[in-house]
Amino acid sequence: MIDHRRLGRELELFVSDPLAGAGLPIWLPAGAAARHAVEEYVRDLERRAGYRHVYSPPLGKRELFELSGHLGYFADDMFPPMRLSADDEFVLRPALCPHHALVFRARGRSYRELPLRVAEIGGMYRAERSGVLGGLSRVRAISLNDSHNFCALEQVGDEVREILRLIREAHAALGVRPAGFRLSLRGPGEKYVGDDAQWARAEELLRAALDGVDFVEAPGEAAFYGPKIDIQIVDAAGRESTISTVQLDFDKPERFDLSYTDADGGRKRPVMVHRSLVGSMERLFAYLIEVHGGAFPAWYAPVQLVLLPVDAEQAGAAGELARRAGDAGLRVEVDHAGSLGARIRDAARRKVPYVGVLGAREVAEGSLSLRLRDGLGLDPRPAADALGLIEAVVAARSAELLPPG
Ligand SMILES: [Zn+2]
16 A cells, blocks of 8 residues: 555655644655646646736735635634734635635726636645644645636636646646546535525536536535536545546625626626646645655656766766756756665665666766666667657656657
8 A cells, every 4th residue: 555655754755743733744855846847837737728827825814704705604624813903813714716806806807808817826724633634635734726717607618628628638747547527516404605596507507518528426515605526536546536626606706796897898797717727736746646656757756867977987977967967957966875786776766767877988988878767777878868868758748758759
């Protein structure tokens, strides 16, 4: 049984220190390097799909979350408010939507700007009970890949279909295993906002966007403000869970009195689509560490290439080659310490995708012998070609360690 907590410790990806608090993991340099590569990828994917990125603070005034409905419907899952003075209370936000509604409201909006896609990998907090916390899978501080897409009602179908396409693309690049789609609906005994007609309309729009897709229905799994599509994934142990969601919301545009000027000059209320392509960085990495057994695809491996000079004679050449690899954008290290065999074993233990051995012959010829993480050794080739091979695999975000063909 692969446990991301054990691998997280062994590969020095993150640490949970009781002094910092349960459910508040700290990302160590190796984990942070992998996460940074994934965040850059997600932002780039979103930017090319017309998303606009913002930054907003992880806490805000109590009134903001009263207006959004979070304090009314979600207070049990929030940290208690922090009082600065009698009329100044702040809360750690449980969601990014209230701030993104304020981005929409920052000035007057025209129908020409829609869909307006406000995206952020932002911090939010959940007051989870300490008994359920563990590693990265259940945490109290969450970094969510989030976006709120403000659309005209007639744009919702196309927008949701395009979001589902982006989710498939991101999952393929990361090596996430899809299990299927789930339409989460209202159920008995839960609290919901909004009227029946709105809920029926939202459910109808999501069903239409799922046309031609196999999905199951899950009554009672909707959020308090609207139905959603959950994209189910399978973990290393075969269990299903959710990281990506698409959710319709007629309620927050109402609460925040959001509007845009339509083509005929009239005021119209937008629909808000909450969506996450890959969920929170914490749950995503809990999943990725387990599903890959810590051996990430080269494009987000913490260290992509370790160079091993056979002895001190080759140290200068190894340093020079490392500089060239670093300039080409690769994450590279030179390991001098210990016997060659021990250094090769250490790189394998750290699941580094490429190891380059530099002996006297390689230095004399300007060549490099690459060993792949799976044990395969490649024939010596010009150093520039060896770096080019790694760059090509990284640029293609391939799951394989050799370029196709
Ligand atoms: Zn939201």
